[in-house]
Amino acid sequence: MRHTVFITGGTGMVGQDLLPKICFQEIVEKVIVLTHGNGALPAHQKIEAVRGDVRLPDLGLQHDVKQAVVRTVTTIIHGAAETSFASELSAAQAVNVGGTENIIRFAADCPRLQAFCHLSTVYVCGKRTGTIREADLEHNSGFVNAYEQSKYEAEQFVASQAHRLPTTVVRLSTILGRSRDGAVTKSGAIHYALRFFFHSLAPMVPGTKESLVDLIALDYAVESIALAALHQFTPGSTWHVSGGSDAFSLEQFLEETLQLFYKHRPAWRKRAIEKPAIVNLETFFLFVKSVEELGESVLKNSVAVLKSFAPQLAYPKLISDASTQLVMQRSGLARPAIRNFYPKVIRFLLENNWETTPQDQARL
């Protein structure tokens, strides 16, 4: 049987590379992409765009369009999300929870549906510490930001519908760039933080020296989603697409970054910029408060980015991908080693003066 895949979030950082990947699958006949806003889609004969909005009932699709889609869809990959770490909770919930509720209702109307793949984040674990496993969800540890909380609530809703829909959840870690060439297609908080470090505007990060910095390659994320949604779909499963034990400690991460800056920008060395200090949360937020009171806009921007996600490092954890790796290994999918692709990403960012690749470079 050949699949008709319905994708939301097709123009986002993951979506840009996921679309070509899905189109290349022989078992995929058609890819219907829900588009919202101005993001460009790659041209491909399998791709059909429908305009809508996950925040709206029936995803904002016109009745006849919706009927045409639900009749044919066999697989849904739900990636549309508000991914800004600085979002207000209500704004994050509107997209991430409301949008998930809407697409689950939509999925329930699809008579041929075989797989509903919900893209989530490993940070639904919020402020939990220790080893986080794929089977874990419920907790009351709290969250670092509204993004985490809203994705957690979305997962709870997906889990509540698992008895009547074939669902799987793919939790992605922080995506850095492509493993092959280090290309970054869209900047996220991690890239901004690295840029601030380079420009001597990142004085401290919360955490411990041993806190793990879990980063993954974009292509690994994309391959994993394709595997989870199409080739190895298992109802009720949860995947951790994470670095797992292959992660830098925070101390290693900062040192490695410094050495890469030295290597690729020898003249940068004479600036003698220090690595950010690793501090406890209380001190970090005292610094944040001070900067916010000072009103220095440049430093304020830097601190705003750092405070939106870096406090996660103060809750040390290992995002275990042990169960996921069993499936990956059976499927011949190897996780790129951080020590191999991180240097490529830093080189890319420096060579491109911290700019990302244009969206139209997504390859087909």
Next chain:
Amino acid sequence: MNHGISAIEYVLPSRSLSLCELEDAGLLVSRAEQLQGFGFERCFISDESADDLALRAAAAVLSNSSISPESVDLLLYAGAIASSHHIAGERFLSNFNYPATKLQFELGLTRASVTGISQAGCMGLTYAVKFAGDFLRANPDAQCVLCVSADVLPKGVQREILYNVISDGACALIVTRNSPRNRVLAHRSVTKGYYWDCIARKNEILAAYFPTAKNLVQDLLSGAACAPEALRMVLPHNVSYRSWEILLDLIGVKKDQLFAANISRKGHVIAADNWINLKDAVTANLLNPGDKLLAFNFGFGANWAATLIEH
């Protein structure tokens, strides 16, 4: 050979203004309330010149320590701003009228070589202590160095620099070979030229301050095999108490180890803070012989310095 600070005297102007008075006079950049939150209350403003304040402080330290002026081998005169390094006159040639030389004459330091430290910002007096030690080590016959700093901001200039409230003042130290007290055990300093432009690099300086300070202090303490908890007292430069709360955590020192009282009472007296604080801590009977003290300082010109002292 060891060296140490055997005597300290300082002079502050008689006139001081509260934060509200400074705000009303348009002498602050930030709101008074905000600076109060950073630990400041007032600052001292001089009607005298920097060299007059310097003369009073230096005369006092010589007199109170019973040091004969003729026994001073070197006079090091530090000032953070250019106007502290000449005695202004109508004619261009007055740029060569140096207060250090005037001080030598007024005090009768007939044997003393004289020079100034003019490009180290608030670090001037700390560098003077360091250079005094280097001088004594290099000159076995030399016994005594007089270190003086003095700064008076131009009239009407704002009293707030990088969120710190600035006082005028002068401080004089006697650095002697085999000093009976305040022995300098170790010193570390670093200059980071990237931050030389304190206007263009203001944000970067604010950001670089903490990690650089942390690394410098940790390097000093580990090199001297001194645990942070073994410090009897940290002698701060009187920048905002908020920034000290952050830095103390970074270097693993408790808040009650910081001699913080003068931040609110005296403000940031340019290069003199650490040593004024040492003097006041001694006067208040807070120190015992053998106590370990950490003096940390930062100055424009992008200098960070930390000195470990045994009282």
